Amino acid sequence: MGESIFWLPAASEQGEQVDHLFFLLLAVSAIVTIVVFVLLVTFAVRYRHGSKAKRGKLPNLMRRELEIGWTAATAFLFLFIFWWVSSAQLEGYSPPPDALEIHVTAKQWMFKTQQPSGVREINELHLPVDTPVRLVMASEDVIHSFWVPAFRFKRDILPGRVTQGWFTPDKTGTFHLFCAEFCGTNHSEMTGRIIVMSQADYAEWTAGQPQGDDLGKEGAKLFVAKGCSGCHAPSSKVHAPNLAGLFGRKIPLADGSIVTADERYIRDSILQPRREIAAGYPPIMPSFQGVVSEEDLTRLLAYIRSIGKETP
Ligand SMILES: [Cu+2]
Structure with missing residues:
Protein backbone atom coordinates (compact mmCIF):
# COMPACT_ATOMS: atom_id res chain seq x y z
CA MET A 1 0.00 0.00 0.00
CA GLY A 2 1.32 3.45 -0.93
CA GLU A 3 1.69 6.46 1.30
CA SER A 4 -1.41 8.55 1.93
CA ILE A 5 -2.78 10.67 4.74
CA PHE A 6 -4.37 7.50 6.11
CA TRP A 7 -1.48 5.17 5.67
CA LEU A 8 2.25 5.27 6.34
CA PRO A 9 3.96 2.29 4.69
CA ALA A 10 6.07 0.14 7.02
CA ALA A 11 9.82 0.51 6.62
CA SER A 12 11.05 -2.34 8.78
CA GLU A 13 10.70 -6.12 8.70
CA GLN A 14 8.94 -6.08 12.07
CA GLY A 15 6.64 -3.30 10.86
CA GLU A 16 5.31 -5.49 8.09
CA GLN A 17 4.38 -8.15 10.60
CA VAL A 18 2.62 -5.56 12.76
CA ASP A 19 0.66 -4.46 9.68
CA HIS A 20 -0.45 -8.02 8.91
CA LEU A 21 -1.66 -8.38 12.46
CA PHE A 22 -3.42 -5.03 12.31
CA PHE A 23 -5.25 -5.99 9.12
CA LEU A 24 -6.27 -9.34 10.55
CA LEU A 25 -7.76 -7.63 13.61
CA LEU A 26 -9.42 -5.04 11.40
CA ALA A 27 -10.91 -7.76 9.17
CA VAL A 28 -12.18 -9.76 12.16
CA SER A 29 -13.76 -6.63 13.66
CA ALA A 30 -15.31 -5.72 10.31
CA ILE A 31 -16.78 -9.20 9.81
CA VAL A 32 -18.24 -9.28 13.33
CA THR A 33 -19.69 -5.79 12.91
CA ILE A 34 -21.25 -6.67 9.56
CA VAL A 35 -22.76 -9.93 10.86
CA VAL A 36 -24.23 -8.17 13.90
CA PHE A 37 -25.76 -5.36 11.84
CA VAL A 38 -27.12 -7.63 9.11
CA LEU A 39 -28.78 -9.87 11.72
CA LEU A 40 -30.08 -6.85 13.60
CA VAL A 41 -31.76 -5.37 10.53
CA THR A 42 -32.98 -8.76 9.22
CA PHE A 43 -34.55 -9.73 12.54
CA ALA A 44 -36.04 -6.29 13.07
CA VAL A 45 -37.80 -6.52 9.72
CA ARG A 46 -38.69 -10.21 9.88
CA TYR A 47 -40.03 -10.25 13.41
CA ARG A 48 -41.62 -6.81 13.38
CA HIS A 49 -44.92 -6.41 15.20
CA GLY A 50 -47.69 -8.20 13.34
CA SER A 51 -45.50 -10.12 10.86
CA LYS A 52 -46.39 -13.76 10.13
CA ALA A 53 -42.84 -15.13 10.63
CA LYS A 54 -42.54 -18.37 12.63
CA ARG A 55 -41.68 -17.73 16.28
CA GLY A 56 -41.39 -21.25 17.66
CA LYS A 57 -38.33 -22.81 19.36
CA LEU A 58 -35.34 -23.95 17.26
CA PRO A 59 -34.84 -27.74 17.21
CA ASN A 60 -32.61 -28.70 20.20
CA LEU A 61 -29.88 -30.38 18.17
CA MET A 62 -29.31 -27.36 15.98
CA ARG A 63 -29.13 -25.06 18.97
CA ARG A 64 -26.38 -27.12 20.58
CA GLU A 65 -24.34 -27.36 17.40
CA LEU A 66 -24.59 -23.65 16.83
CA GLU A 67 -23.38 -22.91 20.36
CA ILE A 68 -20.45 -25.30 20.14
CA GLY A 69 -19.60 -24.07 16.66
CA TRP A 70 -19.25 -20.39 17.40
CA THR A 71 -17.65 -20.90 20.80
CA ALA A 72 -14.96 -23.17 19.36
CA ALA A 73 -14.40 -21.03 16.27
CA THR A 74 -13.90 -17.80 18.20
CA ALA A 75 -11.77 -19.53 20.84
CA PHE A 76 -9.42 -20.89 18.15
CA LEU A 77 -9.31 -17.58 16.34
CA PHE A 78 -8.40 -15.69 19.50
CA LEU A 79 -5.85 -18.29 20.58
CA PHE A 80 -4.25 -17.93 17.16
CA ILE A 81 -4.12 -14.12 17.51
CA PHE A 82 -2.72 -14.48 21.02
CA TRP A 83 0.01 -16.82 19.78
CA TRP A 84 0.87 -14.48 16.89
CA VAL A 85 1.02 -11.32 19.02
CA SER A 86 3.01 -12.90 21.83
CA SER A 87 5.56 -14.52 19.55
CA ALA A 88 6.07 -11.17 17.79
CA GLN A 89 6.39 -9.40 21.15
CA LEU A 90 8.83 -11.93 22.52
CA GLU A 91 10.92 -11.72 19.38
CA GLY A 92 11.05 -7.97 19.93
CA TYR A 93 12.99 -8.65 23.13
CA SER A 94 15.63 -10.98 21.69
CA PRO A 95 17.83 -9.17 19.17
CA PRO A 96 20.20 -11.18 16.96
CA PRO A 97 23.69 -11.21 18.49
CA ASP A 98 25.27 -9.41 15.52
CA ALA A 99 22.83 -6.47 15.63
CA LEU A 100 24.28 -2.99 15.23
CA GLU A 101 24.35 -1.52 18.72
CA ILE A 102 23.11 2.04 19.06
CA HIS A 103 23.09 3.81 22.40
CA VAL A 104 20.32 6.29 23.01
CA THR A 105 20.20 8.74 25.88
CA ALA A 106 16.97 10.66 26.24
CA LYS A 107 16.66 13.90 28.18
CA GLN A 108 14.33 16.87 28.24
CA TRP A 109 13.99 17.44 25.29
CA MET A 110 16.21 15.55 22.93
CA PHE A 111 17.47 12.14 21.88
CA LYS A 112 21.22 11.68 21.88
CA THR A 113 22.45 8.71 19.89
CA GLN A 114 25.83 7.10 19.57
CA GLN A 115 27.05 4.67 16.91
CA PRO A 116 29.40 1.76 17.58
CA SER A 117 32.08 3.79 15.78
CA GLY A 118 31.68 6.53 18.38
CA VAL A 119 29.86 8.96 16.09
CA ARG A 120 27.35 11.00 18.06
CA GLU A 121 24.21 12.68 16.86
CA ILE A 122 21.42 14.71 18.41
CA ASN A 123 17.84 14.07 17.28
CA GLU A 124 19.25 12.17 14.33
CA LEU A 125 20.24 8.62 13.70
CA HIS A 126 21.86 7.28 10.55
CA LEU A 127 21.38 3.57 9.92
CA PRO A 128 22.27 1.06 7.22
CA VAL A 129 19.38 -0.69 5.49
CA ASP A 130 18.65 -4.42 6.01
CA THR A 131 20.75 -4.57 9.15
CA PRO A 132 19.28 -5.51 12.53
CA VAL A 133 19.66 -2.57 14.93
CA ARG A 134 19.62 -2.93 18.66
CA LEU A 135 18.86 0.14 20.76
CA VAL A 136 20.21 0.36 24.28
CA MET A 137 18.37 3.23 25.89
CA ALA A 138 18.55 5.22 29.10
CA SER A 139 16.95 8.42 30.34
CA GLU A 140 18.67 11.25 32.21
CA ASP A 141 15.48 12.59 33.74
CA VAL A 142 11.89 11.49 33.15
CA ILE A 143 10.08 8.83 31.13
CA HIS A 144 10.42 9.26 27.38
CA SER A 145 9.45 6.93 24.59
CA PHE A 146 11.31 6.21 21.37
CA TRP A 147 8.73 6.03 18.62
CA VAL A 148 9.37 5.53 14.91
CA PRO A 149 5.93 5.12 13.31
CA ALA A 150 7.31 3.82 10.01
CA PHE A 151 9.15 1.03 11.85
CA ARG A 152 6.06 0.36 14.01
CA PHE A 153 8.53 0.63 16.86
CA LYS A 154 7.79 2.24 20.20
CA ARG A 155 9.65 1.57 23.42
CA ASP A 156 9.66 3.52 26.66
CA ILE A 157 12.89 4.95 28.03
CA LEU A 158 12.79 4.96 31.80
CA PRO A 159 15.00 6.76 34.30
CA GLY A 160 16.97 4.30 36.40
CA ARG A 161 16.77 1.47 33.93
CA VAL A 162 18.25 0.34 30.61
CA THR A 163 15.63 -0.57 28.05
CA GLN A 164 16.32 -2.36 24.81
CA GLY A 165 14.59 -3.01 21.57
CA TRP A 166 15.48 -3.91 18.02
CA PHE A 167 14.27 -3.65 14.46
CA THR A 168 15.55 -4.15 10.93
CA PRO A 169 14.95 -1.18 8.63
CA ASP A 170 14.23 -2.53 5.14
CA LYS A 171 13.70 0.67 3.15
CA THR A 172 16.04 3.59 2.63
CA GLY A 173 14.77 7.08 3.33
CA THR A 174 14.15 9.55 6.13
CA PHE A 175 11.67 8.66 8.83
CA HIS A 176 10.14 10.57 11.72
CA LEU A 177 11.21 9.95 15.28
CA PHE A 178 8.94 11.12 18.08
CA CYS A 179 8.95 11.06 21.83
CA ALA A 180 5.67 9.32 22.63
CA GLU A 181 5.50 10.00 26.34
CA PHE A 182 4.49 13.41 27.64
CA CYS A 183 7.76 14.49 29.23
CA GLY A 184 7.34 18.17 30.04
CA THR A 185 6.87 21.58 28.47
CA VAL A 196 18.24 4.85 6.57
CA MET A 197 20.94 4.56 3.89
CA SER A 198 22.28 1.82 1.66
CA GLN A 199 25.12 -0.13 3.27
CA ALA A 200 27.68 1.58 1.01
CA ASP A 201 26.32 5.08 1.77
CA TYR A 202 26.32 4.30 5.46
CA ALA A 203 29.95 3.19 5.36
CA GLU A 204 30.84 6.37 3.49
CA TRP A 205 28.85 8.51 5.92
CA THR A 206 30.57 6.87 8.89
CA ALA A 207 34.00 7.43 7.38
CA GLY A 208 33.19 11.10 6.80
CA GLN A 209 32.22 11.81 10.41
CA PRO A 210 34.56 13.18 13.04
CA GLN A 211 35.33 9.95 14.85
CA GLY A 212 34.64 10.23 18.51
CA ASP A 213 36.33 7.71 20.69
CA ASP A 214 34.24 4.64 20.60
CA LEU A 215 32.13 4.05 23.68
CA GLY A 216 34.20 1.15 24.89
CA LYS A 217 37.42 3.22 24.87
CA GLU A 218 35.73 6.09 26.68
CA GLY A 219 34.43 3.58 29.17
CA ALA A 220 37.92 2.18 29.70
CA LYS A 221 39.14 5.68 30.64
CA LEU A 222 36.22 6.17 33.02
CA PHE A 223 36.89 2.74 34.53
CA VAL A 224 40.20 4.15 35.74
CA ALA A 225 39.02 7.72 36.41
CA LYS A 226 36.10 6.68 38.60
CA GLY A 227 38.24 4.26 40.55
CA CYS A 228 36.63 1.03 39.35
CA SER A 229 39.99 -0.38 38.34
CA GLY A 230 41.25 0.08 41.92
CA CYS A 231 39.33 -3.05 42.91
CA HIS A 232 38.31 -4.72 39.67
CA ALA A 233 41.68 -4.80 37.90
CA PRO A 234 43.20 -8.30 37.87
CA SER A 235 46.23 -6.98 39.79
CA SER A 236 44.12 -5.48 42.60
CA LYS A 237 44.58 -6.72 46.15
CA VAL A 238 40.88 -6.18 46.93
CA HIS A 239 38.78 -9.31 46.58
CA ALA A 240 36.47 -8.07 43.82
CA PRO A 241 35.22 -9.88 40.69
CA ASN A 242 37.44 -9.61 37.65
CA LEU A 243 35.23 -8.20 34.93
CA ALA A 244 36.96 -9.66 31.87
CA GLY A 245 34.78 -12.36 30.37
CA LEU A 246 31.89 -11.38 32.64
CA PHE A 247 29.40 -10.07 30.10
CA GLY A 248 26.64 -12.47 29.21
CA ARG A 249 27.76 -15.12 31.71
CA LYS A 250 25.50 -16.69 34.31
CA ILE A 251 26.50 -15.41 37.75
CA PRO A 252 25.68 -17.27 40.97
CA LEU A 253 24.57 -14.83 43.67
CA ALA A 254 25.12 -14.98 47.42
CA ASP A 255 21.43 -15.73 47.97
CA GLY A 256 21.67 -18.85 45.83
CA SER A 257 19.94 -17.47 42.75
CA ILE A 258 21.54 -17.08 39.34
CA VAL A 259 21.43 -14.02 37.09
CA THR A 260 22.76 -13.28 33.63
CA ALA A 261 25.36 -10.53 33.60
CA ASP A 262 23.57 -8.37 31.07
CA GLU A 263 23.28 -4.58 30.86
CA ARG A 264 20.54 -4.54 33.45
CA TYR A 265 22.57 -6.49 36.01
CA ILE A 266 25.79 -4.56 35.50
CA ARG A 267 24.00 -1.22 35.65
CA ASP A 268 22.23 -2.17 38.86
CA SER A 269 25.48 -3.48 40.31
CA ILE A 270 27.11 -0.09 39.77
CA LEU A 271 24.21 1.89 41.23
CA GLN A 272 22.94 -0.54 43.88
CA PRO A 273 25.86 -2.86 44.52
CA ARG A 274 24.38 -4.36 47.70
CA ARG A 275 21.31 -5.72 46.00
CA GLU A 276 22.66 -8.66 44.06
CA ILE A 277 25.96 -9.74 45.55
CA ALA A 278 27.99 -12.21 43.51
CA ALA A 279 28.57 -15.40 45.49
CA GLY A 280 31.93 -15.55 47.24
CA TYR A 281 32.57 -11.80 47.38
CA PRO A 282 32.17 -9.50 50.36
CA PRO A 283 29.55 -6.71 49.93
CA ILE A 284 32.07 -3.89 50.04
CA MET A 285 31.42 -1.97 46.84
CA PRO A 286 30.08 1.56 47.34
CA SER A 287 27.16 2.81 45.27
CA PHE A 288 27.92 5.05 42.32
CA GLN A 289 24.44 6.54 42.31
CA GLY A 290 24.82 10.24 41.55
CA VAL A 291 28.53 9.80 40.88
CA VAL A 292 28.31 8.55 37.34
CA SER A 293 25.90 10.14 34.88
CA GLU A 294 23.61 8.17 32.61
CA GLU A 295 25.97 8.77 29.69
CA ASP A 296 28.98 7.63 31.71
CA LEU A 297 27.07 4.49 32.66
CA THR A 298 26.51 3.82 28.99
CA ARG A 299 30.26 4.11 28.40
CA LEU A 300 31.14 1.88 31.34
CA LEU A 301 28.63 -0.71 30.15
CA ALA A 302 30.13 -0.61 26.67
CA TYR A 303 33.58 -1.13 28.15
CA ILE A 304 32.52 -4.05 30.32
CA ARG A 305 30.74 -5.51 27.32
CA SER A 306 33.84 -5.07 25.17
CA ILE A 307 36.01 -7.02 27.61
CA GLY A 308 33.26 -9.58 27.99
CA LYS A 309 34.58 -11.67 25.16
CA GLU A 310 38.04 -11.99 26.65
CA THR A 311 38.68 -15.05 28.69
CA PRO A 312 39.29 -14.18 32.33
CU1 LIG B 1 10.33 12.93 25.82
Whole structure:
Protein backbone atom coordinates (compact mmCIF):
# COMPACT_ATOMS: atom_id res chain seq x y z
CA MET A 1 0.00 0.00 0.00
CA GLY A 2 1.32 3.45 -0.93
CA GLU A 3 1.69 6.46 1.30
CA SER A 4 -1.41 8.55 1.93
CA ILE A 5 -2.78 10.67 4.74
CA PHE A 6 -4.37 7.50 6.11
CA TRP A 7 -1.48 5.17 5.67
CA LEU A 8 2.25 5.27 6.34
CA PRO A 9 3.96 2.29 4.69
CA ALA A 10 6.07 0.14 7.02
CA ALA A 11 9.82 0.51 6.62
CA SER A 12 11.05 -2.34 8.78
CA GLU A 13 10.70 -6.12 8.70
CA GLN A 14 8.94 -6.08 12.07
CA GLY A 15 6.64 -3.30 10.86
CA GLU A 16 5.31 -5.49 8.09
CA GLN A 17 4.38 -8.15 10.60
CA VAL A 18 2.62 -5.56 12.76
CA ASP A 19 0.66 -4.46 9.68
CA HIS A 20 -0.45 -8.02 8.91
CA LEU A 21 -1.66 -8.38 12.46
CA PHE A 22 -3.42 -5.03 12.31
CA PHE A 23 -5.25 -5.99 9.12
CA LEU A 24 -6.27 -9.34 10.55
CA LEU A 25 -7.76 -7.63 13.61
CA LEU A 26 -9.42 -5.04 11.40
CA ALA A 27 -10.91 -7.76 9.17
CA VAL A 28 -12.18 -9.76 12.16
CA SER A 29 -13.76 -6.63 13.66
CA ALA A 30 -15.31 -5.72 10.31
CA ILE A 31 -16.78 -9.20 9.81
CA VAL A 32 -18.24 -9.28 13.33
CA THR A 33 -19.69 -5.79 12.91
CA ILE A 34 -21.25 -6.67 9.56
CA VAL A 35 -22.76 -9.93 10.86
CA VAL A 36 -24.23 -8.17 13.90
CA PHE A 37 -25.76 -5.36 11.84
CA VAL A 38 -27.12 -7.63 9.11
CA LEU A 39 -28.78 -9.87 11.72
CA LEU A 40 -30.08 -6.85 13.60
CA VAL A 41 -31.76 -5.37 10.53
CA THR A 42 -32.98 -8.76 9.22
CA PHE A 43 -34.55 -9.73 12.54
CA ALA A 44 -36.04 -6.29 13.07
CA VAL A 45 -37.80 -6.52 9.72
CA ARG A 46 -38.69 -10.21 9.88
CA TYR A 47 -40.03 -10.25 13.41
CA ARG A 48 -41.62 -6.81 13.38
CA HIS A 49 -44.92 -6.41 15.20
CA GLY A 50 -47.69 -8.20 13.34
CA SER A 51 -45.50 -10.12 10.86
CA LYS A 52 -46.39 -13.76 10.13
CA ALA A 53 -42.84 -15.13 10.63
CA LYS A 54 -42.54 -18.37 12.63
CA ARG A 55 -41.68 -17.73 16.28
CA GLY A 56 -41.39 -21.25 17.66
CA LYS A 57 -38.33 -22.81 19.36
CA LEU A 58 -35.34 -23.95 17.26
CA PRO A 59 -34.84 -27.74 17.21
CA ASN A 60 -32.61 -28.70 20.20
CA LEU A 61 -29.88 -30.38 18.17
CA MET A 62 -29.31 -27.36 15.98
CA ARG A 63 -29.13 -25.06 18.97
CA ARG A 64 -26.38 -27.12 20.58
CA GLU A 65 -24.34 -27.36 17.40
CA LEU A 66 -24.59 -23.65 16.83
CA GLU A 67 -23.38 -22.91 20.36
CA ILE A 68 -20.45 -25.30 20.14
CA GLY A 69 -19.60 -24.07 16.66
CA TRP A 70 -19.25 -20.39 17.40
CA THR A 71 -17.65 -20.90 20.80
CA ALA A 72 -14.96 -23.17 19.36
CA ALA A 73 -14.40 -21.03 16.27
CA THR A 74 -13.90 -17.80 18.20
CA ALA A 75 -11.77 -19.53 20.84
CA PHE A 76 -9.42 -20.89 18.15
CA LEU A 77 -9.31 -17.58 16.34
CA PHE A 78 -8.40 -15.69 19.50
CA LEU A 79 -5.85 -18.29 20.58
CA PHE A 80 -4.25 -17.93 17.16
CA ILE A 81 -4.12 -14.12 17.51
CA PHE A 82 -2.72 -14.48 21.02
CA TRP A 83 0.01 -16.82 19.78
CA TRP A 84 0.87 -14.48 16.89
CA VAL A 85 1.02 -11.32 19.02
CA SER A 86 3.01 -12.90 21.83
CA SER A 87 5.56 -14.52 19.55
CA ALA A 88 6.07 -11.17 17.79
CA GLN A 89 6.39 -9.40 21.15
CA LEU A 90 8.83 -11.93 22.52
CA GLU A 91 10.92 -11.72 19.38
CA GLY A 92 11.05 -7.97 19.93
CA TYR A 93 12.99 -8.65 23.13
CA SER A 94 15.63 -10.98 21.69
CA PRO A 95 17.83 -9.17 19.17
CA PRO A 96 20.20 -11.18 16.96
CA PRO A 97 23.69 -11.21 18.49
CA ASP A 98 25.27 -9.41 15.52
CA ALA A 99 22.83 -6.47 15.63
CA LEU A 100 24.28 -2.99 15.23
CA GLU A 101 24.35 -1.52 18.72
CA ILE A 102 23.11 2.04 19.06
CA HIS A 103 23.09 3.81 22.40
CA VAL A 104 20.32 6.29 23.01
CA THR A 105 20.20 8.74 25.88
CA ALA A 106 16.97 10.66 26.24
CA LYS A 107 16.66 13.90 28.18
CA GLN A 108 14.33 16.87 28.24
CA TRP A 109 13.99 17.44 25.29
CA MET A 110 16.21 15.55 22.93
CA PHE A 111 17.47 12.14 21.88
CA LYS A 112 21.22 11.68 21.88
CA THR A 113 22.45 8.71 19.89
CA GLN A 114 25.83 7.10 19.57
CA GLN A 115 27.05 4.67 16.91
CA PRO A 116 29.40 1.76 17.58
CA SER A 117 32.08 3.79 15.78
CA GLY A 118 31.68 6.53 18.38
CA VAL A 119 29.86 8.96 16.09
CA ARG A 120 27.35 11.00 18.06
CA GLU A 121 24.21 12.68 16.86
CA ILE A 122 21.42 14.71 18.41
CA ASN A 123 17.84 14.07 17.28
CA GLU A 124 19.25 12.17 14.33
CA LEU A 125 20.24 8.62 13.70
CA HIS A 126 21.86 7.28 10.55
CA LEU A 127 21.38 3.57 9.92
CA PRO A 128 22.27 1.06 7.22
CA VAL A 129 19.38 -0.69 5.49
CA ASP A 130 18.65 -4.42 6.01
CA THR A 131 20.75 -4.57 9.15
CA PRO A 132 19.28 -5.51 12.53
CA VAL A 133 19.66 -2.57 14.93
CA ARG A 134 19.62 -2.93 18.66
CA LEU A 135 18.86 0.14 20.76
CA VAL A 136 20.21 0.36 24.28
CA MET A 137 18.37 3.23 25.89
CA ALA A 138 18.55 5.22 29.10
CA SER A 139 16.95 8.42 30.34
CA GLU A 140 18.67 11.25 32.21
CA ASP A 141 15.48 12.59 33.74
CA VAL A 142 11.89 11.49 33.15
CA ILE A 143 10.08 8.83 31.13
CA HIS A 144 10.42 9.26 27.38
CA SER A 145 9.45 6.93 24.59
CA PHE A 146 11.31 6.21 21.37
CA TRP A 147 8.73 6.03 18.62
CA VAL A 148 9.37 5.53 14.91
CA PRO A 149 5.93 5.12 13.31
CA ALA A 150 7.31 3.82 10.01
CA PHE A 151 9.15 1.03 11.85
CA ARG A 152 6.06 0.36 14.01
CA PHE A 153 8.53 0.63 16.86
CA LYS A 154 7.79 2.24 20.20
CA ARG A 155 9.65 1.57 23.42
CA ASP A 156 9.66 3.52 26.66
CA ILE A 157 12.89 4.95 28.03
CA LEU A 158 12.79 4.96 31.80
CA PRO A 159 15.00 6.76 34.30
CA GLY A 160 16.97 4.30 36.40
CA ARG A 161 16.77 1.47 33.93
CA VAL A 162 18.25 0.34 30.61
CA THR A 163 15.63 -0.57 28.05
CA GLN A 164 16.32 -2.36 24.81
CA GLY A 165 14.59 -3.01 21.57
CA TRP A 166 15.48 -3.91 18.02
CA PHE A 167 14.27 -3.65 14.46
CA THR A 168 15.55 -4.15 10.93
CA PRO A 169 14.95 -1.18 8.63
CA ASP A 170 14.23 -2.53 5.14
CA LYS A 171 13.70 0.67 3.15
CA THR A 172 16.04 3.59 2.63
CA GLY A 173 14.77 7.08 3.33
CA THR A 174 14.15 9.55 6.13
CA PHE A 175 11.67 8.66 8.83
CA HIS A 176 10.14 10.57 11.72
CA LEU A 177 11.21 9.95 15.28
CA PHE A 178 8.94 11.12 18.08
CA CYS A 179 8.95 11.06 21.83
CA ALA A 180 5.67 9.32 22.63
CA GLU A 181 5.50 10.00 26.34
CA PHE A 182 4.49 13.41 27.64
CA CYS A 183 7.76 14.49 29.23
CA GLY A 184 7.34 18.17 30.04
CA THR A 185 6.87 21.58 28.47
CA ASN A 186 8.68 21.00 25.20
CA HIS A 187 7.67 17.39 24.76
CA SER A 188 6.09 18.22 21.40
CA GLU A 189 9.44 19.46 20.14
CA MET A 190 11.22 16.25 21.09
CA THR A 191 11.36 14.88 17.59
CA GLY A 192 14.04 13.71 15.22
CA ARG A 193 14.92 11.91 12.03
CA ILE A 194 16.05 8.39 11.29
CA ILE A 195 18.04 8.32 8.07
CA VAL A 196 18.24 4.85 6.57
CA MET A 197 20.94 4.56 3.89
CA SER A 198 22.28 1.82 1.66
CA GLN A 199 25.12 -0.13 3.27
CA ALA A 200 27.68 1.58 1.01
CA ASP A 201 26.32 5.08 1.77
CA TYR A 202 26.32 4.30 5.46
CA ALA A 203 29.95 3.19 5.36
CA GLU A 204 30.84 6.37 3.49
CA TRP A 205 28.85 8.51 5.92
CA THR A 206 30.57 6.87 8.89
CA ALA A 207 34.00 7.43 7.38
CA GLY A 208 33.19 11.10 6.80
CA GLN A 209 32.22 11.81 10.41
CA PRO A 210 34.56 13.18 13.04
CA GLN A 211 35.33 9.95 14.85
CA GLY A 212 34.64 10.23 18.51
CA ASP A 213 36.33 7.71 20.69
CA ASP A 214 34.24 4.64 20.60
CA LEU A 215 32.13 4.05 23.68
CA GLY A 216 34.20 1.15 24.89
CA LYS A 217 37.42 3.22 24.87
CA GLU A 218 35.73 6.09 26.68
CA GLY A 219 34.43 3.58 29.17
CA ALA A 220 37.92 2.18 29.70
CA LYS A 221 39.14 5.68 30.64
CA LEU A 222 36.22 6.17 33.02
CA PHE A 223 36.89 2.74 34.53
CA VAL A 224 40.20 4.15 35.74
CA ALA A 225 39.02 7.72 36.41
CA LYS A 226 36.10 6.68 38.60
CA GLY A 227 38.24 4.26 40.55
CA CYS A 228 36.63 1.03 39.35
CA SER A 229 39.99 -0.38 38.34
CA GLY A 230 41.25 0.08 41.92
CA CYS A 231 39.33 -3.05 42.91
CA HIS A 232 38.31 -4.72 39.67
CA ALA A 233 41.68 -4.80 37.90
CA PRO A 234 43.20 -8.30 37.87
CA SER A 235 46.23 -6.98 39.79
CA SER A 236 44.12 -5.48 42.60
CA LYS A 237 44.58 -6.72 46.15
CA VAL A 238 40.88 -6.18 46.93
CA HIS A 239 38.78 -9.31 46.58
CA ALA A 240 36.47 -8.07 43.82
CA PRO A 241 35.22 -9.88 40.69
CA ASN A 242 37.44 -9.61 37.65
CA LEU A 243 35.23 -8.20 34.93
CA ALA A 244 36.96 -9.66 31.87
CA GLY A 245 34.78 -12.36 30.37
CA LEU A 246 31.89 -11.38 32.64
CA PHE A 247 29.40 -10.07 30.10
CA GLY A 248 26.64 -12.47 29.21
CA ARG A 249 27.76 -15.12 31.71
CA LYS A 250 25.50 -16.69 34.31
CA ILE A 251 26.50 -15.41 37.75
CA PRO A 252 25.68 -17.27 40.97
CA LEU A 253 24.57 -14.83 43.67
CA ALA A 254 25.12 -14.98 47.42
CA ASP A 255 21.43 -15.73 47.97
CA GLY A 256 21.67 -18.85 45.83
CA SER A 257 19.94 -17.47 42.75
CA ILE A 258 21.54 -17.08 39.34
CA VAL A 259 21.43 -14.02 37.09
CA THR A 260 22.76 -13.28 33.63
CA ALA A 261 25.36 -10.53 33.60
CA ASP A 262 23.57 -8.37 31.07
CA GLU A 263 23.28 -4.58 30.86
CA ARG A 264 20.54 -4.54 33.45
CA TYR A 265 22.57 -6.49 36.01
CA ILE A 266 25.79 -4.56 35.50
CA ARG A 267 24.00 -1.22 35.65
CA ASP A 268 22.23 -2.17 38.86
CA SER A 269 25.48 -3.48 40.31
CA ILE A 270 27.11 -0.09 39.77
CA LEU A 271 24.21 1.89 41.23
CA GLN A 272 22.94 -0.54 43.88
CA PRO A 273 25.86 -2.86 44.52
CA ARG A 274 24.38 -4.36 47.70
CA ARG A 275 21.31 -5.72 46.00
CA GLU A 276 22.66 -8.66 44.06
CA ILE A 277 25.96 -9.74 45.55
CA ALA A 278 27.99 -12.21 43.51
CA ALA A 279 28.57 -15.40 45.49
CA GLY A 280 31.93 -15.55 47.24
CA TYR A 281 32.57 -11.80 47.38
CA PRO A 282 32.17 -9.50 50.36
CA PRO A 283 29.55 -6.71 49.93
CA ILE A 284 32.07 -3.89 50.04
CA MET A 285 31.42 -1.97 46.84
CA PRO A 286 30.08 1.56 47.34
CA SER A 287 27.16 2.81 45.27
CA PHE A 288 27.92 5.05 42.32
CA GLN A 289 24.44 6.54 42.31
CA GLY A 290 24.82 10.24 41.55
CA VAL A 291 28.53 9.80 40.88
CA VAL A 292 28.31 8.55 37.34
CA SER A 293 25.90 10.14 34.88
CA GLU A 294 23.61 8.17 32.61
CA GLU A 295 25.97 8.77 29.69
CA ASP A 296 28.98 7.63 31.71
CA LEU A 297 27.07 4.49 32.66
CA THR A 298 26.51 3.82 28.99
CA ARG A 299 30.26 4.11 28.40
CA LEU A 300 31.14 1.88 31.34
CA LEU A 301 28.63 -0.71 30.15
CA ALA A 302 30.13 -0.61 26.67
CA TYR A 303 33.58 -1.13 28.15
CA ILE A 304 32.52 -4.05 30.32
CA ARG A 305 30.74 -5.51 27.32
CA SER A 306 33.84 -5.07 25.17
CA ILE A 307 36.01 -7.02 27.61
CA GLY A 308 33.26 -9.58 27.99
CA LYS A 309 34.58 -11.67 25.16
CA GLU A 310 38.04 -11.99 26.65
CA THR A 311 38.68 -15.05 28.69
CA PRO A 312 39.29 -14.18 32.33
CU1 LIG B 1 10.33 12.93 25.82
